Amino acid sequence: MNRLSQSLALLILTASCFTGCTGQLSKSAAPAPTQPPERHNVRLELDQPAISLKQWRMDGSHMTSVNGKLLLDDQPVSNGILQASNTKKDIITGEDGSFRLTVDQSLLTNTTLQVKSLDKATVSGNSLSANMAKDVLAAATSVSVHYPIRVKKVEDDPGDSSKVKVHGQIVAGVNDVVSFFQVDKYRIGGVVKDSEGKPVQNAVVWFDRDEGEGFGKSTPTDENGNYSIFYLPEDEETNITVVLGTTKYTLPEGKVFRMPENTSVEINIMLPGEGTVIDDKPPTLVAVTSPGAMYTGVLAGLNVPEGTPYTVTIPDKEGNFVVTVAKQIWEKKPAFFETKVSKFVQQGKLTWGDTLPPDFVQPGVEDPKVVTPI
Numbered sequence: 001m002n003r004l005s006q007s008l009a010l011l012i013l014t015a016s017c018f019t020g021c022t023g024q025l026s027k028s029a030a031p032a033p034t035q036p037p038e039r040h041n042v043r044l045e046l047d048q049p050a051i052s053l054k055q056w057r058m059d060g061s062h063m064t065s066v067n068g069k070l071l072l073d074d075q076p077v078s079n080g081i082l083q084a085s086n087t088k089k090d091i092i093t094g095e096d097g098s099f100r101l102t103v104d105q106s107l108l109t110n111t112t113l114q115v116k117s118l119d120k121a122t123v124s125g126n127s128l129s130a131n132m133a134k135d136v137l138a139a140a141t142s143v144s145v146h147y148p149i150r151v152k153k154v155e156d157d158p159g160d161s162s163k164v165k166v167h168g169q170i171v172a173g174v175n176d177v178v179s180f181f182q183v184d185k186y187r188i189g190g191v192v193k194d195s196e197g198k199p200v201q202n203a204v205v206w207f208d209r210d211e212g213e214g215f216g217k218s219t220p221t222d223e224n225g226n227y228s229i230f231y232l233p234e235d236e237e238t239n240i241t242v243v244l245g246t247t248k249y250t251l252p253e254g255k256v257f258r259m260p261e262n263t264s265v266e267i268n269i270m271l272p273g274e275g276t277v278i279d280d281k282p283p284t285l286v287a288v289t290s291p292g293a294m295y296t297g298v299l300a301g302l303n304v305p306e307g308t309p310y311t312v313t314i315p316d317k318e319g320n321f322v323v324t325v326a327k328q329i330w331e332k333k334p335a336f337f338e339t340k341v342s343k344f345v346q347q348g349k350l351t352w353g354d355t356l357p358p359d360f361v362q363p364g365v366e367d368p369k370v371v372t373p374i
Contacts, residue, residue, distance in 0.1 A: 192221050266290045
């Protein structure tokens, strides 16, 4: 091969090398950046997100309907399936995205409404894309049923200039009666033992008066023989029966127990070794009054961050209550919450106007927490 031929061959080989290297660099180049998924504007709306609570009515007038719409980018979502937190019934959106939610106005509650399924849903006649469905399924709203709260007066706390006293009122509907926090029941409890003084387990103590009316039964006795029942005793003749398996133990024929009124009671019972008659005298039947009562009713509190110090009083029969809180907290215009509390208070007696600490009044998961004062 002459010199010219060798030079041409070398030139061709070098060009091939550069061509191959260039191709290799092209294959290892970074891919183009992916675009973030498009976000969609979803609106799950109710025309009445807050409803005033009213008493249960026999004619069903305490039930009402709330209308709403489900929209995606301002277009109606039809055939979407919604579900409220207090029911398993499906709510299906119409062609215009509208739906109707039935609400019980006699229940103090905050009901959450969410999108359950979009399997058959369409927007402008088309199925939803994966990104659309993801955004719609994340939508939620709620409807709150509560008593309106009126702020009647705000004044400086005479005992602490850094605080205010907010005089509020829970407002009931016309002719409605609110069950504010008060004694609902008393506790009857004690121990059931056998004739040798050993605890009896799985016995149930029955109390009844008026020939079977106004009865109640206790929890089964535990391994220590303890039983309890929350009951509203009256100053009447009361029958006591202990049921253990298929055996019933009763007081002697013609004998009754005189239940003390407006107090909790501790009744210890010793079952007979023979027969089924409980001797109605100590030590087989011992009864003493005991402290404490079960309180039930509506209370209001401030919807403030956990740990924020404030106090609230028990509403009186007109719904009036007082919140004492730092001025700087009240200036932020916090909402109220409402809750129906049932709590056994062992020490002392509570009445209207008594001050409760904030840890006593806490809203439940489904309680109305955004009650804006009127």
